[in-house]
Amino acid sequence: MNQTLSPAQLAAYFDRIGCIGYSAPDRGPHQATSDTLHALHRLHPQAIPFENLDALLGRTPRLDLESVFAKLVTARRGGYCYEHNLLFRAVLNTLGFETTGLAARVMWSDPAAMPPRTHMMLLVETPDETWLTDVGFGSMTLSAPLLFDTGREQTTPHETFRIDLIERGDFLLQVKLGDAWKPIYRFDLEPQFPADYAMANHYVSTFPESIFLNHLIVARVMPGERRTLFDATLTRRGKASGFEAKRELTTAAELRGVLQDVFGLALADNETSPPAGGLDTVLERIIRSSVSTPS
Structure with a gap:
């Protein structure tokens, strides 16, 4: 149904x-x-x-x-x-x-x-x-x-x-x-049911090699451009002009600000959720990883 x-x-x-x-x-x-x-x-x-x-x-x-x-x-x-x-x-x-x-x-x-x-x-x-x-x-x-x-x-x-x-x-x-x-x-055109999505959802949110467990991925489609965030790299791509602008974020506070101001996400102060820790802990980890592995 x-x-x-x-x-x-x-x-x-x-x-x-x-x-x-x-x-x-x-x-x-x-x-x-x-x-x-x-x-x-x-x-x-x-x-x-x-x-x-x-x-x-x-x-x-x-x-x-x-x-x-x-x-x-x-x-x-x-x-x-x-x-x-x-x-x-x-x-x-x-x-x-x-x-x-x-x-x-x-x-x-x-x-x-x-x-x-x-x-x-x-x-x-x-x-x-x-x-x-x-x-x-x-x-x-x-x-x-x-x-x-x-x-x-x-x-x-x-x-x-x-x-x-x-x-x-x-x-x-x-x-x-x-x-x-x-x-x-x-x-293909085979209809999927809630159980199919439940299984796939469990896989992508728990499999250790899943991209969603190893990288921060945020995207928003705006009139005339796309905004994406991959870990600590913020990218803006324009359709008509073909421009691309990248910005590397260097602190967790800056990363949180982009999530709120650029992508419009309402974020709790510092939600905790074991085993990953709170949001600030996750953002700090992303910044450290991005600094140690530059793009």
């Missing part, structure tokens, strides 16, 4: 993403159309950052809808793919869209690898079209849904993407960077 939000939760979500005209259940259009899908898909990653602080704090994020809503909307935190796309799916279900949860093998870091299916995204139906949506892929989160039309180059507010059909009914999502196409993830 697909989960939905209450009228009060839907209003709070619209307020969280700054969706003017949708701020209350009795205001604004709520049709399950491509225009609505595009509007929500553009605003969600601008307002709610991608981040993996819970995993660094030794926690496995809870994936029940109440917990996800409390964290991303009420507490004004961010999350990673399961949290973002589970919340987004509940919003779409509430508005009357037909959605299917999918899973992908991430090829972004190593195109030659065949990793497990640890990424979540959605297939969404509108009256005349089928769309691939994904509001939770870190530094390359989509800023618009993609028509599920293989081989077609599709322009978004940021990059150009393409879905290719490859072997054995698998598909490959790629992004055009400069003149080259880079693979993002490989997937």
